[in-house]
Amino acid sequence: MPTMAAIAVEYPGPAYALTLRKIEKPRAGAGEILIKVAAAGVNRADLLQAMGLYPPPPGAPLMLGLEVAGEIAELGDGVVRHKVGDKVCALLAGGGYAQYAAAPAACVLALPKGVGLIEGAALPEAYFTVWTNLIDTARLKPGESVLIHGGSSGIGTAAIQLCAARGQTVFATAGSVVKCAACRSLGAHAINYRTEDFVQTVLEATGGKGADVILDMVGGDYIERNFHAAALGGRIVNIAFQSGMRATVNFTPMLRKRLTFSATTLRPRTNAEKGAIRDALLRDVWPLIEAGKIKPVIDSAFPLADAGAAHARMAGGEHIGKILLLS
Ligand SMILES: NC(=O)c1ccc[n+]([C@@H]2O[C@H](COP(=O)([O-])OP(=O)(O)OC[C@H]3O[C@@H](n4cnc5c(N)ncnc54)[C@H](OP(=O)(O)O)[C@@H]3O)[C@@H](O)[C@H]2O)c1
Numbered sequence: 001m002p003t004m005a006a007i008a009v010e011y012p013g014p015a016y017a018l019t020l021r022k023i024e025k026p027r028a029g030a031g032e033i034l035i036k037v038a039a040a041g042v043n044r045a046d047l048l049q050a051m052g053l054y055p056p057p058p059g060a061p062l063m064l065g066l067e068v069a070g071e072i073a074e075l076g077d078g079v080v081r082h083k084v085g086d087k088v089c090a091l092l093a094g095g096g097y098a099q100y101a102a103a104p105a106a107c108v109l110a111l112p113k114g115v116g117l118i119e120g121a122a123l124p125e126a127y128f129t130v131w132t133n134l135i136d137t138a139r140l141k142p143g144e145s146v147l148i149h150g151g152s153s154g155i156g157t158a159a160i161q162l163c164a165a166r167g168q169t170v171f172a173t174a175g176s177v178v179k180c181a182a183c184r185s186l187g188a189h190a191i192n193y194r195t196e197d198f199v200q201t202v203l204e205a206t207g208g209k210g211a212d213v214i215l216d217m218v219g220g221d222y223i224e225r226n227f228h229a230a231a232l233g234g235r236i237v238n239i240a241f242q243s244g245m246r247a248t249v250n251f252t253p254m255l256r257k258r259l260t261f262s263a264t265t266l267r268p269r270t271n272a273e274k275g276a277i278r279d280a281l282l283r284d285v286w287p288l289i290e291a292g293k294i295k296p297v298i299d300s301a302f303p304l305a306d307a308g309a310a311h312a313r314m315a316g317g318e319h320i321g322k323i324l325l326l327s
Pocket residue numbers: 042043044045125129149150151152153154155156173174175176179193217218238239240241242243264265266267314317321
């Protein structure tokens with residue numbers, strides 16, 4: 001039985017540990033592509049899953065790892081769009097913290113020209129999430145303004161760049177001077193939420209109008225504050241509620257401004273739904289990367305065996321952009 005190295009979660013819960021194990025190497029099933037992983041992205045969701053707070057959706061692999069980049073090692077039955085040896089990145093429902101990962105063909109993208117095998121692992125989770133939330137859910141239109149919370153995160157650095165490259169006015173919140181400088185260098189008006197009130201700054205900068213679209217991963221008291229920072233007809237989309245799943249909210253500004261408030265998750269969507277996002281990324285985002293208008297923002301890279309140190313780096317909250325694991 002062919003084996004490979006992969007990361008296992010020991011003692012799932014607040015004191016979890018990540019250890020390298022030998023396990024059976026996966027095969028490409030029908031409609032799947034087996035990727036020899038060069039690098040995997042670390043996501044906040046991986047930390048939550050290891051702590052036992054974010055179980056994988058039914059049918060998803062139990063192993064950590066929502067995105068990889070590498071070379072195609074094997075094609076499953078019915079896969080025609082790629083060939084063995086192609087350099088690709090892929091969105092996974094799990095299993096990326098390993099030397100090989102099987103991905104649904106609908107979630108596999110050829111790497112954009114100019115992007116290397118390692119940096120490619122920084123793209124899928126961030127751009128699938130940002131695209132579908134800003135464009136599909138929030139219906140962001142040309143010329144509109146956007147407020148992105150968590151601007152220095154993996155998701156935030158992608159959202160700022162996508163919006164800036166499309167010519168939108170971008171505001172981003174972050175919690176330090178260094179993180180604000182990073183957001184500014186990517187094209188955002190940065191707001192240090194520890195020293196400034198983002199509602200006041202956005203309203204002042206837009207002549208009292210507010211932001212047309214808000215992408216939020218904070219929740220808690222930000223829910224009501226987002227209503228105040230939003231423009232008439234504004235659309236707010238939450239992808240996480242890091243400050244708390246419960247809030248007491250005054251909905252008056254939502255009524256008065258005819259706001260839309262939504263929340264979404266990417267991981268449990270069907271392969272057909274993810275495939276539609278994949279096609280939009282290839283059409284509208286990959287050309288911006290190939291033109292140098294969007295670049296993967298990589299904070300740090302750790303050997304796969306040091307996955308625990310990579311998680312500690314993310315838990316510490318000092319990172320800017322993506323943290324990667326090298327297989
Ligand atoms: N729903 C979905 O489908 C989906 C998909 C992908 C990711 N997500 C979520 O999106 C978030 C980002 O993911 P990631 O992997 O990019 O993680 P990450 O890099 O660790 O980002 C977390 C960010 O939250 C920011 N933050 C925390 N409290 C804040 C506050 N009060 N105001 C502004 N920013 C605040 C942190 O920045 P500061 O240090 O500046 O506070 C940090 O940049 C996570 O919560 C993740 O679960 C959801």
